[in-house]
Amino acid sequence: MAAMSVPEWYLALIENHRALLLVDSRAIEHLHAWFQIFSRAAYTEAELAKAFAAMEADPKRPNWRKEQLAYVQQHIFRQREASRRGGGEARDGPKCPLCSGMAVVSVPFRGDVWDGNWVAPFRRVTVACSCPAGERTAQWFREEVEPGRPRYSKPIMRLVDYEFRNPLWQEQLRYREEDARVEKQVLGLTEELDYRLGKIGRMPRKE
Numbered sequence: 001m002a003a004m005s006v007p008e009w010y011l012a013l014i015e016n017h018r019a020l021l022l023v024d025s026r027a028i029e030h031l032h033a034w035f036q037i038f039s040r041a042a043y044t045e046a047e048l049a050k051a052f053a054a055m056e057a058d059p060k061r062p063n064w065r066k067e068q069l070a071y072v073q074q075h076i077f078r079q080r081e082a083s084r085r086g087g088g089e090a091r092d093g094p095k096c097p098l099c100s101g102m103a104v105v106s107v108p109f110r111g112d113v114w115d116g117n118w119v120a121p122f123r124r125v126t127v128a129c130s131c132p133a134g135e136r137t138a139q140w141f142r143e144e145v146e147p148g149r150p151r152y153s154k155p156i157m158r159l160v161d162y163e164f165r166n167p168l169w170q171e172q173l174r175y176r177e178e179d180a181r182v183e184k185q186v187l188g189l190t191e192e193l194d195y196r197l198g199k200i201g202r203m204p205r206k207e
C-alpha cells in the first residue's frame, strides 16, 4: 500500500504515547494505516487524544495492536454514544463518509481476491462499518439472546478485521467501478453503431 500522509497532530499524539504505541519496528506503519480508518470514521483529534490517554491509563489495556485499535474504536464509540444520549445537537454528527450512515459497507468477497486483485465473478460481502453506527450493528449481531448463545453463530464481520485481510479493498472497488464504466461506454458505442448500421440496413432502396 502506498504510504499515506497523516496530519502533524496525529504524529504528535503518537509521540505522546510512544511507550504504548511505538513498541516495534512495524508500529509506525500500522499507526499510519490506522489513521485511514480513523479519518473515515471522522474521529477528531480530541476524540483520539482521549482514547489514547484512556488506553494508556487502563491497567487492563491490550498489548496486541489489533486489540488496541479495537480499544480506541470502542472507546470513541462509547464516548459518542454517551454524548448522544446526553442529548442536544450532537445527535447525528457528520455522516460517515464510508457507509453514508448505512452502518454497513459492501466489500469484495475475499474468495474472489487473488494477489490483491478482485476478480470475476466479483462477489461481495457486507461488513459492519468502523463508525459508531457500524459498531452498533456489529454488537447487535454478537448480543447474547440467552446466556452463552449469541444472536448469530456467524456474526457480521467488522470492517477493521476485514481490512486486515484485504487492505486494498477500496482500490479494488474503485478499479471495478472504472472497469464497469468503460465497459458500459464501449457497449454504448457498440449499440449506437449497431443502431446506425440497422438504420442503414433499413434505408429504402431505389428501384
Ligand SMILES: [Zn+2]
Pocket (backbone or CB within 6 Å): 096, 097, 098, 099, 100, 101, 102, 103, 104, 129, 130, 131, 132, 133, 134
Ligand atoms: Zn460508517
